[in-house]
Amino acid sequence: MRKKWDIRVPKILAVPIFFMALLSGIFITSAQECPALLNPVNGTMLVPVDATISWEAVTGVPGFIISLGTTEGGNDILNERNVGSATSFTPATGLPESTEIFITITLFFFNQPNIVCDSQSFTTAALSEVPSCSTSISPANNAFDINTATNISWNAAPSATGYFISIGTTQNGEEILVPTDVANTLSYNPTTDLPTETDIYVTITPYNRIGSAASCSSSVFTTAAAAVLPLCTSMISPLNGETNVLLSPTLEWNAVPNATGYRVSIGTSPFEKNILEDAIFYRTSTLIIDFEPNRTFFISIYPFNEAGEAIGCTQETFSTLVGCGPYFDPVSGQLVVLNPDLTFPDxxxxxxxxxxxxxxxxxxxxxxxxxxxxxxxxxxxxxxxxxxxxxxxxxxxxxxxxxxxxxxxxxxxxxxxxxQVLISETPVIENVAVNISGNMLNYEITTTTNGNFEYALDNEDGPYQNSNRFTNITLQNHTVYVRDKAGCGTAERLVELDLTVNGFPNFFTPNGDGINDFWQFIPPVETGENNVSVIYIFDKFGALLAQVAPNTIGWSGNLNGKALPESNYWFKAIATNNKIIKGHFSLKR
Structure with missing residues (x-):
């Protein structure tokens, strides 16, 4: 029977945020509606070159990919930028003036091909004045202990189409770099390291076709002593671009040899840090709990040491799991999965x-x-x-x-x-070795093949034991049972104990326990005939110790009321046909 989500994960569905993420159209068909531009609206004229572009949110779409170009479907301005679930985008360096700009929005999915929407367009206004100065330069104004290998970045100036940068050791100085046109970029990496422990003045002058910004002030920072910056790192798990990532994964990245720690940020768009903001780690992994399903996440990792942090590290992305979990349940604090629990044996x-x-x-x-x-x-x-x-x-x-x-x-x-599958079989008893110790028996059972067997004595229903040895059992006939533990069968054998030679016991144990306390002739079982008239018992020196008639209980092992020691003793029996039978036996105590 097919199951619905609410049957198997009621705790998760009780959480509104998760409910919306899980059931708001995760699996989209090709009939999905494309979003319309909200700002600028399709066909708008005289749009500012620094405009923020926004569009409708679309239920069930986990992410958007944006391209900007000067032709329909083109990408010569911006080529397929994944902005996650954000519904707005601001071009970092602005847009060209007096130009029809085409925006192509692609709907991003995890489990089906992406949907490329038809292009929409707007036209930018012509520039009418020189740009203003950039309002922020990095390293920040008056910053200290800046690494000498730092690069320099600044924020975009409205209507700027390019920038001049000069660097010196005095206010508005040009000793390190004369005014240099870096085109329409927002960063500059000096070709050589800056001097150590020096005040560095940076002047950024935006320009456009009308002219340059006037009287832009310098920003100053002080460099640190000479040191070596760490290199950038990269993700091990999940890998950059990986999909179907667990909702509560362990993030792991490559170690950088001279790094003291790592500054980690995670967001749901390239421009946000709404999951993790500049968190410091002194190891190369961390557990993240409760990622939303069906989202793309953007992660930046900057190794750092006493010299500063790595420069120019690239952002990486991964996308979360669709379907079976694990999902974090904030009510129970447990991870929930939809996969069956297995009890099948190893x-x-x-x-x-x-x-x-x-x-x-x-x-x-x-x-x-x-x-x-x-x-x-x-x-x-x-x-x-x-x-x-x-x-x-x-x-x-x-x-x-x-x-x-x-x-x-x-x-x-x-x-x-x-x-693993093992094959077993019904055991076959090969031998039961019998050892007589005192007035007790010891058995050792061997089988024709080795197997996973267990053993019992006298009762097929057990109790069974793992050992194939039985010790200190009574001097009588017993039945042994060998059973395969997998239920493949049971073998049995009656162990008959022959304690006599022609009816004469080969030992006796006069210790008063009621078992084998007397030595006496035992008529053969098959005939029951007593063919012995008298028996004489001697010690090893030939001295007569006792005379025993076959119709008595036998010899007690005593002489004149005194117990004789353990030893071998001899007998001579006279048969009814006057035949003489001789032999020996042991007295054990």
Whole structure:
């Protein structure tokens, strides 16, 4: 059954901001309406060259790409600038005068091709006066300890089409750089480092076809002692331009050897720092919680040290995940995912030669897939149901997925794991080694093949143990059971204990425990016939110790009321047919 978002993520949908981001048309069709210009309106004349361009917001569009040109669809002024979700843009150096300007807005999407809208246009006014001076120059006026390798930047002056820059060590001085035309740019990088620990005067003079700004004052800053600036860094995770980034990712960037720290800013447009503003980090990673889905983010990282911060570092971008999460739930403070939770085991054991043995999924999900992995890691699909038949050992992949619908799009959220299949079989008992210790027995069970077996004594239902050894068990016949732990079968064997030689016990234990306390002839079980008339018992020196009749309980191991020591003793039995039988036995205490 296909699921809706509100079934699986009620906590997330209770958050208004997330609700709007998630359900406001994430998945857009090609029929999406393009935005109209708001300022200047399409066809407007006499537009100021420093105008800010704005357009309608469009529900469900995660971002906009802007191009400006002097022909329809052209980009000779600005080539495909991604402005994120912003709905306005101000050209940094203004627009050319008396020119029809064409703006082409492209709708940016994560999961379908972008939509290029028809161009709209307006015409700029002619310049009527010289530009005013730039109001801000960087490094800032009266700044101290500025790195000698700094570049110099300034803000745009309205109606300027170019700029002269001069640099000196005195007010309005030109000792370092005579007035130089840098065209319509807003920065200048001196060809050599500035002198150390020196007052540096910078004069920026905007100009246009009418003339130059008059009497622009110098800005002054003081350079620091000689030092080496750090180089710029770049993102490791996510990579520049990466899409489908988690909503709560760990941001990681390359370390710069001589950097003391890193100044990081993140925004939803190239001109904003509304997510993270100039945060200082002394490591090369940080966890970010609760990015909005379906947004492009712009990140700037400037390494710094005692000499200052890196110069000219470029901005990088990434886009957040669509679909399965994880999503940050501000109510619970937890990350929520739509992928099924897996309880499937790491190892499965199947029984040899059991063709009906099926492996079944252990989880609730809308669908399943099973794959076989070969030695090179290649996958072969075995089944697309909740069951799979596997008859050989190896590595396999188990995948469970749920199906969701949102904005007329169906997609899967899947979880998978690799598991190992082992083959087991019914055990076969090869031998039960019996060791007699005192009046107790010890067993050691061996099987024809090694397996994942467990062992029990006298009861097929157990209890079972992992060890194949049993110790200190009674002197009598016992049955041993060997069971395969995977349920592939149980083997059993009766261990018959032969304690006699021709009916004469080979030991006895007169310790008063009621077991084997007397030594006596035992008639054969198969006949039950007592063919012995009398038995004589001797010590190792041949001295007669006792005379035993076969119809008595037997010899107690005593002589004249005193217990004899552990040792070997001899017997002579006279059969009813006058045949003499001789042998020996052990007395154990």
């Amino acid at each position: 190892t499965i054991t199947i029984c040899l030669n059991n063709e009906l043995d099926l492996i079944t999924a252990t989880d609730e999900a809308d669908g399943f897939r099973w794959y076989k992995l070969d030695d090179r890691g290649n996958e072969t699909l075995l089944s697309s149901s909740s069951e799979v038949r596997i008859n050989e050992e190896g590595l396999y992949i188990y995948e469970a997925y749920d199906i969701f619908e949102d904005s007329d799009r169906t997609f899967e959220c899947a979880s998978s794991k690799t598991f």
